Amino acid sequence: MRDETKYALxxxxxxxxxxxxxxxxxxxxxxxxxxxxxxxxxxxxxxxxIPHSYTTKYVHTILFTxxxxxxxxxSVIVATLTIIISFxxxxxxxxxxxxxxxxxxxxxxxxxxxxxMFPIPVMAIPLIVLYIRLHLADTLLGVALAHTAMTLPxxxxxxxxxxxxxxxxxEEAAMVFGLTRLGSFIKxxxxxxxxxxxxxxxxxxxxxxxxxxxxxxxxxxxxxxxxQILSIMAGSSGGAAPDYYKFxxxxxxxxxxxxxxxxxxxxxxxxxGITLK
Amino acid sequence: MVEVKLDRxxxxxxxxxxxxxxxxxIKDGEFLVLLGPSGCGKTTTLRMIxxxxxxxxxxxxxxxxxxTYLPPKDRNISxxxxxxxxxPHMKVYDNIAFxxxxxxxxxxxxxxRVKWAAELLQIEELLDRYPAxxxxxxxxxxxxxxxxxxxxxVLLMDEPLSNLDAKLRVxxxxxxxxxxxxxxxxxxxxxxxxxxxxxxxxxxxxMNQGRLLQVGPPTEVYLKPNSLFVAxxxxxxxxxxxxATVVENDGLFLEGDGFKIPLPDDFREILESYIGKDVLxxxxxxxxxxxxxxxxxxxxxxxxIEGIVDFIxxxxxxxxxxxxxxxxxxxxxxxxxxxxxxxEKIKIEIDLDNIHVFDRDTEKAII
Numbered sequence: 001m002r003d004e005t006k007y008a009l010x011x012x013x014x015x016x017x018x019x020x021x022x023x024x025x026x027x028x029x030x031x032x033x034x035x036x037x038x039x040x041x042x043x044x045x046x047x048x049x050i051p052h053s054y055t056t057k058y059v060h061t062i063l064f065t066x067x068x069x070x071x072x073x074x075s076v077i078v079a080t081l082t083i084i085i086s087f088x089x090x091x092x093x094x095x096x097x098x099x100x101x102x103x104x105x106x107x108x109x110x111x112x113x114x115x116x117m118f119p120i121p122v123m124a125i126p127l128i129v130l131y132i133r134l135h136l137a138d139t140l141l142g143v144a145l146a147h148t149a150m151t152l153p154x155x156x157x158x159x160x161x162x163x164x165x166x167x168x169x170x171e172e173a174a175m176v177f178g179l180t181r182l183g184s185f186i187k188x189x190x191x192x193x194x195x196x197x198x199x200x201x202x203x204x205x206x207x208x209x210x211x212x213x214x215x216x217x218x219x220x221x222x223x224x225x226x227x228q229i230l231s232i233m234a235g236s237s238g239g240a241a242p243d244y245y246k247f248x249x250x251x252x253x254x255x256x257x258x259x260x261x262x263x264x265x266x267x268x269x270x271x272x273g274i275t276l277k
Numbered sequence: 278m279v280e281v282k283l284d285r286x287x288x289x290x291x292x293x294x295x296x297x298x299x300x301x302x303i304k305d306g307e308f309l310v311l312l313g314p315s316g317c318g319k320t321t322t323l324r325m326i327x328x329x330x331x332x333x334x335x336x337x338x339x340x341x342x343x344x345t346y347l348p349p350k351d352r353n354i355s356x357x358x359x360x361x362x363x364x365p366h367m368k369v370y371d372n373i374a375f376x377x378x379x380x381x382x383x384x385x386x387x388x389x390r391v392k393w394a395a396e397l398l399q400i401e402e403l404l405d406r407y408p409a410x411x412x413x414x415x416x417x418x419x420x421x422x423x424x425x426x427x428x429x430x431v432l433l434m435d436e437p438l439s440n441l442d443a444k445l446r447v448x449x450x451x452x453x454x455x456x457x458x459x460x461x462x463x464x465x466x467x468x469x470x471x472x473x474x475x476x477x478x479x480x481x482x483x484m485n486q487g488r489l490l491q492v493g494p495p496t497e498v499y500l501k502p503n504s505l506f507v508a509x510x511x512x513x514x515x516x517x518x519x520x521a522t523v524v525e526n527d528g529l530f531l532e533g534d535g536f537k538i539p540l541p542d543d544f545r546e547i548l549e550s551y552i553g554k555d556v557l558x559x560x561x562x563x564x565x566x567x568x569x570x571x572x573x574x575x576x577x578x579x580x581x582i583e584g585i586v587d588f589i590x591x592x593x594x595x596x597x598x599x600x601x602x603x604x605x606x607x608x609x610x611x612x613x614x615x616x617x618x619x620x621e622k623i624k625i626e627i628d629l630d631n632i633h634v635f636d637r638d639t640e641k642a643i644i
Contacts, residue, residue, distance in 0.1 A: 167360060169359075169362035170362050170364055172329055172356075172358070173362035174364075174375075175329070175348070176327055176329070176349045176354060176356045176433075177350075177355070177376040177379060177423070178379035178380055179350060179379060180348070191366045192365065192366055
């Protein structure tokens with residue numbers, strides 16, 4: 001009898017912890033989604049917690065009148081450019097660190113992350129000066145380059161781990177059976193590393209998508225979504241936006257990233273029927 | 278099909294010499310086993326033949342062709358890796374067809390050859406699966422099928438059986454040997470397992486610490502080892518090695534702790550210069566017997582020493598008697614099940630045509 005009670009208690013505690021963890025993440029999202037679509041009267045009515053009437057007006061206004069739709073497009077372009085540039089630069093570096101032993105390898109591995117010791121503002125202010133001279137200020141490529149500087153260390157470290165986990169013998173077998181080193185990298189190592197590379201791409205995408213400071217400093221007319229939202233909400237045209245606009249903005253910020261991760265994750269798990277780290 | 282010549286090849290990794298001045302000729306169609314403990318340089322040698330490593334010094338020839346600096350893809354070789362290296366993102370069919378596709382065989386010939394290789398290794402029904410869905414033994418078969426599908430000049434195998442369980446290993450041993458006999462492809466097989474080497478090789482090349490110690494047919498390496506290392510590395514249970522001195526005292530003797538073995542006159546010529554010196558005496562467990570219990574067959578001359586039974590290992594088919602001779606423990610292998618009581622005094626008979634004497638300093642075989 002005592003054992004059964006103990007078991008029941010344990011189980012209850014277990015589910016309680018899980019429930020709390022899930023609620024911790026979900027409640028703010030649900031609240032933002034609900035209040036982003038509430039009518040003004042429902043939102044300000046103190047007797048109503050779960051609103052009765054809904055409208056897409058605020059979301060619509062932010063998207064099309066206040067320029068968030070442009071921001072989304074810019075963000076997608078910047079994130080894509082960031083992925084492309086940081087992969088072009090990061091994959092060869094990651095591969096070399098993983099597969100070749102050369103003097104200074106550990107030193108390089110360590111110093112690659114050292115850039116991240118500096119706070120972003122320290123990096124952003126000199127950058128804007130440089131960008132104005134190079135005519136990169138207020139361009140999407142400029143933001144993408146700045147984001148690449150932030151994501152590249154992680155891309156190098158993540159890809160070196162991924163390539164390190166692909167057995168050397170797979171590549172050697174391809175070389176024995178008729179391919180060059182480059183050929184075996186493209187035909188064997190790259191496809192095997194693909195799930196991991198996709199994860200690295202997702203990570204890069206999210207970092208770029210969320211980054212607001214550098215994007216705000218470096219652009220004026222071509223803003224990424226977070227920078228655009230920030231300028232709307234902080235009220236560059238005098239006074240902060242009403243709360244329901246903020247919730248609507250939170251919805252706009254969250255949804256695309258959530259959808260992206262949701263679909264990418266499904267794809268990752270099923271690839272080759274195996275899980276590479 | 279080609280003969281392989283290694284001409285004084287040396288491989289250094291920094292200050293470490295992995296392979297030292299190795300010279301070896303492998304005949305066309307031969308099954309050569311490179312045998313040695315881990316770290317002896319056998320895998321490095323194989324990788325140099327494959328082109329995955331380049332020798333620091335020396336040359337490698339396939340027939341008359343100098344391939345020393347040729348990349349692996351231009352050598353027309355195949356290799357079976359220790360981890361199989363069956364690519365997980367390709368189905369079994371595509372794995373086996375890969376070497377053919379790279380070499381741009383016509384589509385219908387690819388199909389035919391893959392089918393032929395798959396039938397040979399009995400994996401036809403697996404062609405549509407991914408490697409993750411196969412067992413270790415099946416993956417091994419895929420790796421072998423992929424290696425033979427192109428009819429390579431040289432087939433290289435790097436401990437291909439070491440990841441299989443014991444039963445499967447014995448079965449695959451016979452199968453690979455049969456396959457090689459059928460295909461007559463020059464094969465170089467690396468292993469640390471002396472049983473594999475003995476059962477599969479046309480010749481065995483024993484390596485230790487980067488040096489080639491002895492090359493020869495299995496029976497020759499077994500019965501006439503040229504050094505202490507070869508003698509003790511091959512054979513299970515291991516050859517008995519005891520300290521002895523060559524003594525001249527009204528005839529020639531090998532004398533040690535607890536024994537004195539009289540030697541026939543024909544040993545005199547070889548041992549003349551060792552009279553009065555310390556040597557190492559080696560006798561394999563099956564070249565001795567316990568008098569009155571079992572007899573040695575096909576033996577012309579024997580010697581007798583005394584011992585006390587210390588321990589009995591009953592293996593079912595054989596019995597290993599551990600006997601105390603002076604301060605030495607000597608193992609004697611007797612056929613069948615022989616329950617000798619521990620502590621009993623026994624007379625040990627030694628086959629004098631199968632004793633080995635090694636120089637104490639150089640560890641080279643004198644007899």
